[in-house]
Amino acid sequence: MKPSEIIDHPFGSAYAMRLGAKAPWLGHLPGPKTEAWRFTPLRTLASTPFVPASASNDVDVTELPRGLPLIAGAARLVLVNGAYRADLSDREFGQGLTVSTAQEFASSARSPLALLNAAYAAAGISIDAAGAGLRPIHLISIGAAGAEPLAFHPRLRITVAPAASLTIIESHVGLPGQTYFSNPVTEIVLAEKASLRRYVSVAEDSEAFHLATTTISIAAGGSLEAFHLGLGGALVRQEISVRFEGRGAAARLNGAYALSGRAHHDFTTVMDHNVPDCHSSQVFKGVADGDSHGVFQGRIHVARDSQRSDARQLHKALFLSRGPQIDCKPELEIYADDVQCAHGAATGEIDHDHLFYLMSRGIDPATARSLLVEGFLTEAVIEVSVPDVQAHFIDAIRTWLKSREIARGRP
């Protein structure tokens, strides 16, 4: 990228200044010819005149939006437009948890969006966990634009010390108004035998952009359980890369999406079996209504000599109307022979037999459909092992289904 192009870049000249010497190896925003972004065009994003969050002070968020989950005993951490808000957050996190704001740290993510974050991010937040019996953390990121479209780039690092275990819940929400662009980068490092449960819910404003990049590295014997829910936003991408760095590590990465209107949601996962004897499983389910667009891209990579790797992946999506598009690209890249790897992908509509079964028992068609959709998504949500979170996610799906029925005039 030439310097002049950076100045002309939608993100403006501040971007260029911060990038400094690194600029030459940065690309533009990925276009439709970039394989990793073929299903998720960024035209609208690139043509929106965003201003950096730091330059916009005209919105004052003084309390948390309603509808956020209450997680018993969780310590709250609040970001507004990507900046840490001490007044809305808990001060005490309990023993073993160190939360520091105003951190500068590097991320291993090298995608154009992650680099954009690196160039633009305000101070990062670092969460270091050690020991057992830690309080869960509830991180809330609120997008609130004022008179102008706003871009912000939250930056988060989570490290879990050997044998420690942490639970973190993330809620990404937005206030109605002008559009905003949230571009979070999360770097997670799990030490030996460390375990992390991470539950992410993305329910941004229907006009908002949310492009999240998460990289997770897991050392020997470590384990990850993650669930990502995608319920809203004009353009949402949750990109999650997991890399095993030591033997005997395991990851369960699951997710669900429910789309309506013109929503676009993209799950992109990379499961990198870099060492032998690791297990991974992925279950992603989605439903698409209106003119929405659902995308799932999942790559499983098994490196040379990563013997006895066990990797599974499943993506299933349901059409709820005539308009949506669902694109799917599950990918296997295997360089070791003693492995068990499989992926499956299916798209279709609600099974008429199932519908008939429910209707023959006196259930009206709309309710029957809702029940089936809920059941379909719940199959993924039951992978969440924290009951409070599971219940909240199921509630969120029910609320989504209700709003859909109301939108169709079927209260």
Add this chain to the structure above:
Amino acid sequence: MAATRETAAAVRDVEQYKYGFVTDIESDMAPLGLNEGIIRFISAKKGEPEWMLEWRLKAYRYWLTLTDEEPAWAKLKFPKIDFQASHYYAAPKQAPALTSLDEVDPKLLETYKKLGIPLLEQQILAGVAVDAVFDSVSVATTYKKKLQELGVIFAPFSEAVHKHPELVKKYLGSVVPYSDNFYATLNSAVFTDGSFVYIPKGLRCPMELSTYFRINERNTGQFERTLIIADEGSYVSYLEGCTAPQRDENQLHAAVVELVALDNAEIKYSTVQNWYPGDADGKGGIYNFVTKRGACRGKNSKIMWTQVETGSAITWKYPSCILQGDNSVGEFYSVAITNNRQQADTGTKMIHLGRNTRSKIISKGISAGHADNTYRGLVRIGVKADRARNYTQCDSLLIGSTCGAHTVPYIENRNPTALTEHEATTSKISEDQLFYCRQRGMSQEEAVSLIVNGFCRDVLQTLPMEFAVEAQKLVGISLEGSVG
């Protein structure tokens, strides 16, 4: 065995190259390089009408604009091809025949023996002067006559251009347009020959058509062009290639195959590809960059691709179906075996446009040695393809820890009433299965061959009988030396 006989041509060609091609440039060969003059030269050599030349030139001029658009997305590694370093035309010549099998490379003979090829055919394959008793020409003429009576047109492409210009004009480039992709465009500009098939309305072609019948046009060269049209209600089964190893010094092969199936027509296209794969260190070998596509234009039409890919250093090939007609059916069955340093990136595209269209993809990839084997496929369901149905199954088998097996499917669905299903697995040959076979007295190689054949069964059984038997043996032979 029709298919094997065709190989005679290929094997003989090698001899031809050895003795004639390199040392002595004859007048029947185009000069090195590619330019408009060469295209005109090829066209003039073939005595082509003006419209054909125009079409070639149009393709060539378009190709020039593509210089930076050589496909790079496949999981393949090879040095950049210098397109100016090839000859784009060489007239078919008679090979200096050997006098007996004793002069043939014993390794080659061993392979023939394993494939179970009769002695007589071995001689032809190896380029030994053929006994008068075995007059292949007369056999061919008998068949040709019969086909003619039925109204089947089965001719070299260059002949069809002269005799059936209306059909060629109508269908050439209608499935794979000259602007389709880098290699197809190159082929459109410089293709030397190929097959043309037209099956008239309502006819079920009584025999399997194989390129072997075209006795006069054996050296179709590296840029082959095939066009098959099945008119309403007709059926044809077409065989391409052969199980015996084919040697060819042409590094680059860029063929184009177009199939058109009209209402209620069915085309079955079977390929066994066993070009020279290079030596164990990956030196030499054919680059096989093929664009194959069939259009199910008519209602209830059906196109079925079956391929057994064991040869070539590099395979880049995606036989596809465009399912335009309502109720049309596309099927793709593939076995791709890579050993040593071979690389294969192959798969299919199923484009569902019509209602009630159905497609089925069964792909079996086997990777051994230091080889890489990729399945790459697209299933696209258009907005109007109501009740379309796709089922895809891709299985990969890894033999040894130094090879790679990859699966890259794309599934794009725009129609809620459509159902797509994709499954893929990767595994190795189970120790239990091996042990079981060994325990019953089979050698390691026999056991592997048996197990791999079982793994490929769904595909191999869709091959025409004569191919299937040889293909089974070929599977075993291709994996020789891969199990320690």
